[in-house]
Amino acid sequence: MIVNPNTTAAMTDDVLAGARRAAAPGTELVGATAATGVPTVESNLDEVHGALAVAAAVQAGEAEGIDGYVVACFGDTGVAAAKELAAGPAVGMTEAALSTAALIAHRFTVVTLPPRTLHQSQRVVAHLGLIHRCTIRAIDAGVADVAAGAAAHLEAVAGAAKAALTDDGAEAVLLGCAGMAALVGPLTAILGVPVIEGVAAGVTMVEGLLRQGLTTSRHSTYARAGS
Amino acid sequence: MIVNPNTTAAMTDDVLAGARRAAAPGTELVGATAATGVPTVESNLDEVHGALAVAAAVQAGEAEGIDGYVVACFGDTGVAAAKELAAGPAVGMTEAALSTAALIAHRFTVVTLPPRTLHQSQRVVAHLGLIHRCTIRAIDAGVADVAAGAAAHLEAVAGAAKAALTDDGAEAVLLGCAGMAALVGPLTAILGVPVIEGVAAGVTMVEGLLRQGLTTSRHSTYARAGS
Amino acid sequence: MIVNPNTTAAMTDDVLAGARRAAAPGTELVGATAATGVPTVESNLDEVHGALAVAAAVQAGEAEGIDGYVVACFGDTGVAAAKELAAGPAVGMTEAALSTAALIAHRFTVVTLPPRTLHQSQRVVAHLGLIHRCTIRAIDAGVADVAAGAAAHLEAVAGAAKAALTDDGAEAVLLGCAGMAALVGPLTAILGVPVIEGVAAGVTMVEGLLRQGLTTSRHSTYARAGS
Amino acid sequence: MIVNPNTTAAMTDDVLAGARRAAAPGTELVGATAATGVPTVESNLDEVHGALAVAAAVQAGEAEGIDGYVVACFGDTGVAAAKELAAGPAVGMTEAALSTAALIAHRFTVVTLPPRTLHQSQRVVAHLGLIHRCTIRAIDAGVADVAAGAAAHLEAVAGAAKAALTDDGAEAVLLGCAGMAALVGPLTAILGVPVIEGVAAGVTMVEGLLRQGLTTSRHSTYARAGS
Amino acid sequence: MIVNPNTTAAMTDDVLAGARRAAAPGTELVGATAATGVPTVESNLDEVHGALAVAAAVQAGEAEGIDGYVVACFGDTGVAAAKELAAGPAVGMTEAALSTAALIAHRFTVVTLPPRTLHQSQRVVAHLGLIHRCTIRAIDAGVADVAAGAAAHLEAVAGAAKAALTDDGAEAVLLGCAGMAALVGPLTAILGVPVIEGVAAGVTMVEGLLRQGLTTSRHSTYARAGS
């Protein structure tokens, strides 16, 4: 299940389409759009509502027998609760994108939006310990704008990415918003370096965990509530 | 291709067997054992020979049209050269194991051997930035001993792992030697936490990269030689 | 306003009583108990509900003209949203306790509970950058137990604190749960080092910010939603 | 007591005036100017003399029954000795300013002077662990110049601060010299973000520590000499 | 013995000439050029071959009774194996240069080449923990070009160094390639700050270790193979 923590159903559809291209034969993907909350997650308050939506979606998914989850919001809002609630693996698009980048590039950059969410990306980069290999840049656009038509922002994203390749020593680019999935192809063509979309990366990681028979440890941090 | 950087063919076979259980349907795995070099990689000098063997195996693999590589030596000896040489993805078992652990546990531990190789694990943990979430413990045994019969070392490995769960706050265990692959099942039963084997993890990651159409960035660090 | 993100009103009262002893003459303290959510915040899912309760309390407080807020939950659940929503200063008890400790001790320790919440304390310690000066220990007790009668846990808390003074080089002790406020006096007597309670610390910090005419920056991270 | 570690009495007066605006009703502030030493602290050698002056002032203050101390020199020269000598709390203006900034902004910047003292600010930023959230910039002016008339340097300070807001992601500004206290008002008006003056911040922190009944731990680092 | 891990004998001669100027009276220096491998070390694969050449040279040197070794390749390729193999001290030019810089400057910069080797310098800077005091810049030139005539690159190196002095807060410059030794004099004249050449630095450090009666610890990491 791809969990979209905001109420914009069109984003869920776009993200699902991208994720399906990376999924293994036999993997069935379903999308979940937040029933309540905010249209886009762009502030600290939005993250509170987004986390609640993620938790609700996972609880519903567990009732349906979902095998694993990818949370489709850069910043990994609600992912800790998802790991706790889900019987199977639950992976955030940000941690998936960063882990993927670390395998194929020495240094890399996140291009996210809007600028006020920079700290949400920083939080995950710090959690994964990749601050020495990753810079974060933001373009001045809102999530809703990008979700409505990512192509209109291609030039801005490409500009930020090129600056990172030149000035930050970046060698790969991570798309810092689920709404940017449509830019993978055009950006790869323009930049000539790997362009990583976290939901697609997350799908392959959940698949890989399932094939290894692995899921979240229940030893302490993600123990079941009440245990 | 699973690249074993030492000359012990029996290790290649054991590792391949474990990796096949995690591979997706349709993935064909082949093993490569070092033609020259050292029987086991346990010292700084061994790592020099191991890296050369990895480079040779990848160069041979490229001639055969191999799609991707997992280097089966904890410490990721030769992995940087493999990334540079291979057209497709090349992943070390250590970076694969650590990335996997970070998705399913807040803190984790590596159990490796012999003690003199602790710094080889530390090097990869530091490269991935996971020093704040990962401890490393060693049992007092040689690689050849373990490869000859990992079961004889189950008690020692389990003891080190239990100490990490209790004292280090670890919530998952990484097997720090390709020769320990046979211990995944017994250890999982004993410990009740996820036990991660890096070669299996690496196979799923190479599969995932291939499905995403991603390979190593050629922008700078891993540019082709001469470019 | 002292914001208690859980629904246990008795905790609000205890915390308020402790905070009043540290408040300056003229400061009027009011408590807010979560109307909905969880009785105690002890898991990742609980934190999602706690954050929502914090946001609701601050939104209500803004309507009442509250000057500043202290969030009374170790781990600082919902504090980022509180900073964003409140016109005046909003401070978490964890960041307040840590900042205070750093002024009066070279190294210090947090004693929190239950063990599964260790990562919540670690998150704030890392955010403040004090990982090189602070250790975190947990006693094996639940928040509800401690809130129902902290005195019953005095021995366990003192034991953990003494271990930190001896083994970690700690020179001061931070109480890692709002429900432990009643232990400040007895622990100080037993340990002979400063014992810091975060809600009291937070009250003096909000007072200090107000007297300096300072509040949360609206420049980016905590800009008002929609701006 | 506000301890000015240099011999420029006019600086003591300016700093006192600023600090009084932030002090709580009932707090009585006195200033101490170094009797011997250097007119301004701008080098490593100056810091040695400044530290001696701080120690002398605190020893004199203890004889007078002073309740707490703020050391008014960016870089916190002599503050460790002050903590050791004083029965009550002793706080450096740098640590006070940084702790305050961390409560109201995600990232921030210090504007200090002259450039050769950058490492003095870095030392305290590193001690507090805030290197991931704080940049440091210097203007090309001497302490004496600024103390003689901070207004003449408003443009330079504002320019450095604006660069930090734009390029460093800073969201608040710390004045990196006690002689800049008069710039708080004008800079706040120009920049539209919080401007933090460390001596004022330190006064509120000492007040807060006193109200919590806290002072420096005598457990080890700051034990009384001879103990 | 000065070990040149590449097959370019002219580089060995240049490096030896520079090292002799720093050697103490009575120190006899010999050079060793790689018999097999690559003409210059500029990629990950080159490093594998360079490390093998270093190991071979040290093994030959031990047979000759060499007292100590300096490995003359920025990035310290093969130095871990050299420490393991040599009875006496073995020091890399990078660790020697960085340790020297840390004694005479608060911050410093490495100017290396070509850009794709930046991560080789970063690896040693991280190993020594000097990332907070050192930046790394690269000029766009190959090792062979520089070795053939460093003077032709003086302007480019000086430009990178000046940028570091102005923008990075650097106060000293490290030459990031053994082939740049001839630039010490001209660069010192141009820049007016210390210019550090790692092979010369390494020679004095090996001399110092020998006079202190110190060599590599055999306790674990660098224990003799088979022990």
Place this chain on the structure above:
Amino acid sequence: MIVNPNTTAAMTDDVLAGARRAAAPGTELVGATAATGVPTVESNLDEVHGALAVAAAVQAGEAEGIDGYVVACFGDTGVAAAKELAAGPAVGMTEAALSTAALIAHRFTVVTLPPRTLHQSQRVVAHLGLIHRCTIRAIDAGVADVAAGAAAHLEAVAGAAKAALTDDGAEAVLLGCAGMAALVGPLTAILGVPVIEGVAAGVTMVEGLLRQGLTTSRHSTYARAGS
């Protein structure tokens, strides 16, 4: 010149004797004992007086034409001022010992005294960035006791060192007090790992800097006062 920042002349003599064994032929060593200040440096206040004594000794040494300085107090009290004042190199015994250890061991430990000075060692370890490779242990003894007869403390020091070899992964031992110089021989015999004495290390480093024609950068941090 070996600068002893305390007034205990017997310590100067002992330190000089040890340093002479490591000095190159032709190096003439002179000792300077603090004329005023404290008998031993064991507290924050002592460090203020010690720094003043170092500055005075270097100023006197400059008048005498001294070529270089080693400051013989663990914690490197006054070394920043010494670097600023001296025309030639000035090195602290702590930075010298740590740099030396990093060349011959992967991990190492400092054994210092008394426990209240642990943070002085930590300060230099952090400044050099070696926190990931170095632990610090203290024995419960005073500097005066040790200086009066280090042999009486051999057992305690050896015990702390053995614990570090076993529990911390240390592979070499640094003596954390100038008064322990006489223990180098006996400890080496007992422990079988390198034992590093910082004053001897410092002498070889000053010699090496002089032979390379290097001294402290005057670019910014250590610029001459008034410049």
